Structures are given as structure tokens and as C-alpha cells.
Amino acid sequence: MVRMDPNRFKARLLKALADPIRLKILQILQKKEMCVNEMVTALKIKQPLVSRHLKILKDHGIVADRKEGNRRIYRVTDPSIFKIINSIPPDLIDHLSKRIIEAKI
Numbered sequence: 001m002v003r004m005d006p007n008r009f010k011a012r013l014l015k016a017l018a019d020p021i022r023l024k025i026l027q028i029l030q031k032k033e034m035c036v037n038e039m040v041t042a043l044k045i046k047q048p049l050v051s052r053h054l055k056i057l058k059d060h061g062i063v064a065d066r067k068e069g070n071r072r073i074y075r076v077t078d079p080s081i082f083k084i085i086n087s088i089p090p091d092l093i094d095h096l097s098k099r100i101i102e103a104k105i
Contacts, residue, residue, distance in 0.1 A: 013084075016060040021045065022053045023085065029063065030082060035071040 057063040065072040
């Protein structure tokens, strides 16, 4: 079995997570499995955009789907992904946000 370089894999994983819509999708799926139409309603964005972000998450193994009638139901493949997402402490967010804002002034 060929393994991807761990740093390359981490970079790809973080890139897949690096979008506010994808993070919102994961927050929704953390609570329960959902079909695309339910996510469209919850996120208040158009279906093609939700589907595009789900494809990215699926291509990176973060979500999976199953067919149920004519719908696809999505779920998070491994809940430990939330450890990564939640590992950024609020004080780091505040500190770096201030630096970014100051750099633009």
C-alpha cells in the first residue's frame, strides 16, 4: 500500500476544510445526517453550491453518502475531524484577526 507523505496529506486535509461553507456543512452534519435539500434550507444557499462543497468533502474522505430512494444522505465519516476544527482556540482567532486587521490599516 502506497502512503501519501503525512505533511502533504495534512495540507490537503486543511485545504479541504478551508472554506466557511464547508465548515458550516460539517457543523450541520455533526448533529445529524442530511440530504442536500435539507442542507440548502439550513444554509440558505443554492443547491449547486452545496453539492460542489459536498463533493470536495467527499473527495477528501471527510463525508460519505448513501442512496435512500432518490436522495443521497450525507454523514461525517470520522467524528475526530471535529477535534481538528475545534482545536483552534478563540484567543488565537482573536489574536490573529487583530494582526490581519492591523496589517490592512
